[in-house]
Amino acid sequence: MPVKKSIQPLLTDTKQACPLRGTWVSFQLVDESGNGKPYAGLAYKLIDSADQSHEGTLDSEGFAKVCDTYEGPVVLTVDSAYKGDEKDYKWLMTRLNYPLKITELQVRAEKTRFLRKDGLRVENNPAKAKADQFFHVEVGHLVEKFAHLPPISKSAHPPNFNLLKVMGDLGFGPEKPKLRGVVLLPDKHTVLEVRPLRAFRPMLSKDNSFSALNLYQLSLFASLSYNNFGQVPEENPFDTVAFPLDPSAGNMFGNSLASFREAWKINKDQKTAYYPLYEDIPYSKRFEILPFDPTLYKQNKPELGLNQETPATWHFFDDGKAEGGTDTQAFITHHDEIILISVRGTLELVDFVRDTDAEQVPITGGIGKAHKGFYDAYRAMSTFILTYLDSFHVDQKVVICGHSLGGAIATLLAEALRRDTKEYDVLLYTYGSPRAGDADFVNGAADLAHHRMVNSNDPIPSVPAPWMNTRKSIWMPGVVLSFVTAPLGALIFAIGLSRTGGAPYEHQGNLHHFMPVHFKGREQSAVLWDPGCDSIEEAACTKALKKFGDMPDRDAFVMQLFQMSDHYMVPSYIPYAWATLRRWQQTQESGTTVVTKTEYDQVYYQLQEMQERLKAKEAELRFAYQSDRRQYQQEANVLRAEIGRLDTSRQRIHTLSFLKLVPEDIYGSATQAPEHKINVDRWMAKKENSVEVQLAMIPEASSSDLRTA
Incomplete structure (x- = not known):
């Protein structure tokens, strides 16, 4: 299978003297019903192939579009710390023993619900029809510190882990052998269905x-x-x-x-x-x-x-x-x-x-x-x-x-x-x-x-x-x-x-x-x-x-x-x-x-x-x-x-x-x-x-x- 032109600069052994830019990427975070409102206003960060950071916030529908990125895939993280005033979260983040890195994304995902009573993924998300790429993601995919989060569950549409590993191994931007985030391809719209962060007690x-x-x-x-x-x-x-x-x-x-x-x-x-x-x-x-x-x-x-x-x-x-x-x-x-x-x-x-x-x-x-x-x-x-x-x-x-x-x-x-x-x-x-x-x-x-x-x-x-x-x-x-x-x-x-x-x-x-x-x-x-x-x-x-x-x-x-x-x-x-x-x-x-x-x-x-x-x-x-x-x-x-x-x-x-x-x-x-x-x-x-x-x-x-x- 031929390598797409947009990711060739990433995979070559030599870097171009002047990296090309002018590509775009758009994405939307949604729940299992296709609704992006639960994730409205979240801060995000994109890192492109030249290690340039593009930061912003999701709109009222959980959508964002970033233009004029350097050629090649970009890595998305949604890792801003929780700054609300709910005392239970504040206690977990500030306790003396094992304080937790709780993010705003985690709190939002905890307040969504599974559509199925057994917690299994739904077959078809309405937002999928509008996507060039569609991924099942979890909070652990999008944040840096994830040891306190549950093990990643199996899904039919996981993010591209292989490409993320390749990007880390090749020194994407500065060397990052354990790169965190979800890889998005340029000039495409990606929908990310976020798994609810619920548990049984x-x-x-x-x-x-x-x-x-x-x-x-x-x-x-x-x-x-x-x-x-x-x-x-x-x-x-x-x-x-x-x-x-x-x-x-x-x-x-x-x-x-x-x-x-x-x-x-x-x-x-x-x-x-x-x-x-x-x-x-x-x-x-x-x-x-x-x-x-x-x-x-x-x-x-x-x-x-x-x-x-x-x-x-x-x-x-x-x-x-x-x-x-x-x-x-x-x-x-x-x-x-x-x-x-x-x-x-x-x-x-x-x-x-x-x-x-x-x-x-x-x-x-x-x-x-x-x-x-x-x-x-x-x-x-x-x-x-x-x-x-x-x-x-x-x-x-x-x-x-x-x-x-x-x-x-x-x-x-x-x-x-x-x-x-x-x-x-x-x-x-x-x-x-x-x-x-x-x-x-x-x-x-x-x-x-x-x-x-x-x-x-x-x-x-x-x-x-x-x-x-x-x-x-x-x-x-x-x-x-x-x-x-x-x-x-x-x-x-x-x-x-x-x-x-x-x-x-x-x-x-x-x-x-x-x-x-x-x-x-x-x-x-x-x-x-x-x-x-x-x-x-x-x-x-x-x-x-x-x-x-x-x-x-x-x-x-x-x-x-x-x-x-x-x-x-x-x-x-x-x-x-x-x-x-x-x-x-x-x-x-x-x-x-x-x-x-x-x-x-x-x-x-x-x-x-x-x-x-x-x-x-x-x-x-x-x-x-x-x-x-x-x-x-x-x-x-x-x-x-x-x-x-x-x-x-x-x-x-x-x-x-x-x-x-x-x-x-x-x-x-x-x-x-x-x-x-x-x-x-x-x-x-x-x-x-x-x-x-x-x-x-x-x-x-x-x-x-x-x-x-």
Whole structure:
């Protein structure tokens, strides 16, 4: 193909003594509808083949024409800094750590919208018919500093990158090996369709009260913490970083959501798509992954070696490889309203069981004592978290989540932040969390907003058990453990292991127990509630802790842990959280109660039967301890307390049978978003969310032949 005359001077090995001029170029910036008004008044710069600068502003239609340029292509940039007064942009541009080079073009692109709901390019732009050249461009094409912008998406009409590279390699004007901008050919009119700079952001409620939205959303992000951060290169990057690993926190927040793609994968073996509920927001309001640009930030320079900062060092904590590390892992990110922290649980369950009888240690700067293993893990990551908050916290809500061991660490972290002199506003959701501290710690943390999810028969929340002392050497010898079979399929805690010295381990936070209810035939549903009794919450642990001499049979407990399907996130907690959200949505739409009469009848009468069994057990004790009134009284008090708590459970299920929901119960403060309904409808349109799942089922009306299967 012959080289066009207009670009021959650029490609020749010798430069003409007097470069020719007299060519012209015109161009227009438009949105996807062909409208140029969103870009009216923007300042632009053209550099021609003689390195002459031509500056101006776009007219009211986003159009400009420049005449009498030197022969050859020209390079267009639209890179003037934002000079408006919107405080969010001004903060990003002036913050002490990683200030951003936000341009007026970026702000304009953030205020445009995609014509298609999925963010894909439209087939035909009306302005294309009037163009000699037509390009799909993004803000990153037209500005000099782009590390804070999303990865460039694929398009059918990309700018001419090859020609831009040739111009840079040949020393276009002064030497510019990394020339930035879009190449326009002379004597032609070019239309540039600017991609909207929008992002997806997971919806979250900032209310301290429980919401089904947060229950589901944070179950996903608690699970995401089990992945590596996903940065490539992982260490000592030279000029750029990428986040290709899917799933990973880096990929989700740095690639997919930043590029307006609805990510759903949070586990590499995951088959079912669990989509978070997303809101369509301006790019600058996304959950941020910090930029990496050694030319702009001296702390990114590779010659710093181990002291080099990268996105991973800011957003991801992992001391598993460090000598003496605690194998703690977490990620943190933020936007203008929320800072999100997710703490990983243990990957080695045997390691967790090894620590169940760890020593209780005093909490520095707090009240009470904590499990030593959990407390060491919290202390290992506390500096990392506080450094991030010192840099990026500007009155946002701090939302923390964690699963299993991560839930215990998250509890200690959340309470420490609540007590911090900066008085962080903290909200905590945990899933299958063990007890983190003693009764004194729990009493001191009474004001911490903590929603604690326990799924069905998950054994991990039952340890460390209240009777476990600071050291197993002072467990009382000759303890008695017995249990009673109950129609709910659980083994009920009847007589507990006694303990001496110090305050017992206790749970902090508001319990939300997910209890499947089975009926004859195929019907199945679930009740989300706080039963308020040890008979249900402690059932899984009691089942495993069978007496072995004067000690529980720990080997049997370990075996149960490795078979505990109710504990894992992707197979259990996430589906149940999803089912709760769908169930509550249906309940609110239909105006029915949270617990139907059918469910109420089944659970209420089973609780009543459990009470009767415990009363019978108390009568047996009277004969078993005829010669030891003190021992009888001690064990009988345990049973009477549990009988009373079962009364509380019956009252709570009774209240739920009359409770009707409003949207705020489901979505919390997220209902205040201007596009709340649009955001929910987008999620509901996913085929995965219209599938009927048994656990989300609302059972039919009560019938005398509907009995527990």
